[in-house]
Amino acid sequence: MRFIINTTNLQTGGALQVALSLLGEWNAADVPHEFHIFLSPQIGALIREEHFNRRFFFYPFRQNPGNSVWLALNYWRKLRALEAQIRPDAVLTVFGPALWTPRAAHLAGFANGYYLFDRSEFIRQKVLTNLLSRIRYYTRRAMLFRQLRKEAGHFWVETTSAREALARTIRKDKRRIHVIGNTYSGSFRNKSAIAAEHNERFTFLYLSAYYTHKNFEIIPEVIALLAERGTCCTFILTLPADIFDNLSAAVTHKEYIMNHGPVNPQESYNLYAQCDAVLMPSLLETFSANFPEAMVSQKPILSSDRGFARNICADAALYFDPENPASIADAIGRLTASPELQESLIRNGNKQLALLETPASRAGKIISALEHISKPKNR
Numbered sequence: 001m002r003f004i005i006n007t008t009n010l011q012t013g014g015a016l017q018v019a020l021s022l023l024g025e026w027n028a029a030d031v032p033h034e035f036h037i038f039l040s041p042q043i044g045a046l047i048r049e050e051h052f053n054r055r056f057f058f059y060p061f062r063q064n065p066g067n068s069v070w071l072a073l074n075y076w077r078k079l080r081a082l083e084a085q086i087r088p089d090a091v092l093t094v095f096g097p098a099l100w101t102p103r104a105a106h107l108a109g110f111a112n113g114y115y116l117f118d119r120s121e122f123i124r125q126k127v128l129t130n131l132l133s134r135i136r137y138y139t140r141r142a143m144l145f146r147q148l149r150k151e152a153g154h155f156w157v158e159t160t161s162a163r164e165a166l167a168r169t170i171r172k173d174k175r176r177i178h179v180i181g182n183t184y185s186g187s188f189r190n191k192s193a194i195a196a197e198h199n200e201r202f203t204f205l206y207l208s209a210y211y212t213h214k215n216f217e218i219i220p221e222v223i224a225l226l227a228e229r230g231t232c233c234t235f236i237l238t239l240p241a242d243i244f245d246n247l248s249a250a251v252t253h254k255e256y257i258m259n260h261g262p263v264n265p266q267e268s269y270n271l272y273a274q275c276d277a278v279l280m281p282s283l284l285e286t287f288s289a290n291f292p293e294a295m296v297s298q299k300p301i302l303s304s305d306r307g308f309a310r311n312i313c314a315d316a317a318l319y320f321d322p323e324n325p326a327s328i329a330d331a332i333g334r335l336t337a338s339p340e341l342q343e344s345l346i347r348n349g350n351k352q353l354a355l356l357e358t359p360a361s362r363a364g365k366i367i368s369a370l371e372h373i374s375k376p377k378n379r
Contacts, residue, residue, distance in 0.1 A: 001089040002034040003370055004082075006098055007043045008061050008075060014182075014289050015111075015208040017265035019043055020092045021185045025205060025363035027052050027169075028186070033367070036086050038079065040064055045077040046266060060140050065099045072099045089364065089374035092366065096155075097147040105373040107366075108152035113308075114213060115141045115164050120214055122283040145170050154373050156366065158182045158287035159311065171290040180365045181357040188296045202233040202300070202336045205275035207293075210243045213284040215304075219257070220250040221325035222332070227253040231333050237262050237273060272297035277335060277342070280304060281322045292356050295349035298341045302331050303374070316349040 007019045020043070025033065039047060044060045052058075059082060065075035079100045083091070088104045096108035110116070117123060118141065128134045142189045148155075149170040156178040157163050167174045208214050219235060226233060235257045237244060244259040251257050263271060272278075278294035280303040291312045294301045303309040304322035318335055321327035335341055357365075 001374055002036070002086065003374075004038065004086060004088045004091040004102070004104070006034045006038045006079070006091060006093040008038050008040050008065055008079070008098070009096075009098055010094060011042050011064055012262075012360055014265075015095045015133050016042060016046070016052075016110075017185055017268070017289060019180070020046060020265055020364065021183075021359050022094065022363050023047070023052070023056075025359050026367070029055065029360065031055070031367060036082075036088065038082070043190055046264065076100050090370045092370055093152070095121060096145065096151060098151055099147070099233060101151045104154040107154045107156060107369055108148065108167060108374055109156050110148065111158055111162070111182075111286045112144070113162075113284050114211075115144055116162060116169065116286065117284065124310065126212070126283070154178070154369070156180050156369060159308075160250065161307075161311075162286050164282050174313050177346070178365070178369045180362055180369070182292070183357040183359055183362050184289060184292040184296045185265065185268070187266055187271075187358040188293060202277070203236060203275045204233060204277050204279040204332070205236045205271055205299075206279045206281070207238050207263065207271060207290060208282070209262070210239050213282060215281045215283050215322055216247055217250075218281055218322065218325060218328065220247070220252070222328045223253055223256040225325055225329040226256065226332060229329065229333065231329070231336060233332060234258060235279065236260055236271065238271070268293070270299065272299060275299060277302060280309065280317075281320075281328060282306075282350045283322055285309070292353060295353040295356075298349075300345035301334060301349065302328075312352075314348070314352055316345055316352040318345060 010016055010019055022262050023037065030053060034055050037058045037059065041062060048074055049058050065072045076099065083102055083104065090105045090107060093108040096110055098108060127137055155166060157166055158181050160179055163174055163179050167177055205243055210216060233256065237259050238261065239259055240262060246281040248257055252306045260271060271294065277300045278290060279300065280288065280290050282304055285308040291301060295316060301313055301317040303313060303317040303319055305319035309317060318331050320331040
């Protein structure tokens with residue numbers, strides 16, 4: 001079969017990691033299909049075309065379609081012309097909306113929890129704070145899901161709760177929404193590259209781009225409490241320099257915090273070698289790859305006590321109230337003082353990891369979904 005893989009709208013964060021992982025797994029497994037990859041500038045910068053087999057064909061794009069209305073219209077025309085030339089059996093947009101409606105059967109991923117989970121505590125308490133914010137949020141949400149529903153007939157999401165919310169929001173039969181969990185990148189298979197370093201101070205990694213729901217602003221308050229209690233540790237962040245400078249301005253003890261800067265998804269495993277544990281104070285997620293990445297890297301996890309974390313980690317994480325600096329500092333104190341607790345969380349992580357998708361199983365399930373919607377009756 002012949003598939004178009006559309007990544008033209010992907011720019012940052014975990015979406016890039018997922019796209020790169022899928023392409024790498026299909027290439028390594030020598031999947032017996034033909035792949036036509038529409039590359040965003042950000043994905044194109046990370047791809048080495050010569051590493052892929054003869055079944056892969058690449059189409060680089062210089063800009064992202066969502067950067068302007070004019071670009072979106074031009075991309076729509078170009079993508080429609082390429083589709084007519086390629087004549088695919090199905091199209092995968094790794095994460096939608098794509099700002100394009102293919103003629104072929106279209107499977108679109110969706111993982112935007114900010115708009116999907118409008119009933120979450122974070123959205124209700126932190127976003128919908130007044131009439132204007134409610135109007136702005138629900139207007140954007142309606143436009144987003146109207147576009148998504150228009151573009152695709154089939155979807156894939158990372159959790160059953162996401163399927164329930166998406167089916168309710170876009171009024172689609174749940175049988176058209178595939179649940180395929182997130183996972184770590186294939187680069188994490190080389191565990192020898194993630195051997196623990198001997199840090200002078202206990203080091204936590206928070207690997208994330210900046211979004212409001214990521215709750216970075218709690219970190220200066222946590223650091224102040226840790227310094228007051230005499231608990232020495234370091235936090236490694238992965239933020240752009242200007243955002244880190246604004247955040248660190250509120251940090252009274254600079255030795256507690258350092259910034260790596262945005263990380264290449266293919267090399268993120270190197271950061272896990274520099275940490276003793278993974279911190280995840282996020283207030284809202286669909287499925288964060290930080291969790292399986294920490295597990296496969298043999299690192300204990302400290303996480304927000306939220307449903308999205310407990311559903312993935314179970315007893316493989318030490319939980320805290322993400323809106324209470326003292327609760328976070330207490331959890332950090334417990335973990336840093338107890339090697340036994342650290343080892344217990346790592347062991348539990350190994351057990352939990354066996355229940356999650358692997359890079360190969362995720363890639364295989366997405367191919368199966370594309371094959372399913374490509375049946376003659378769906379063409």
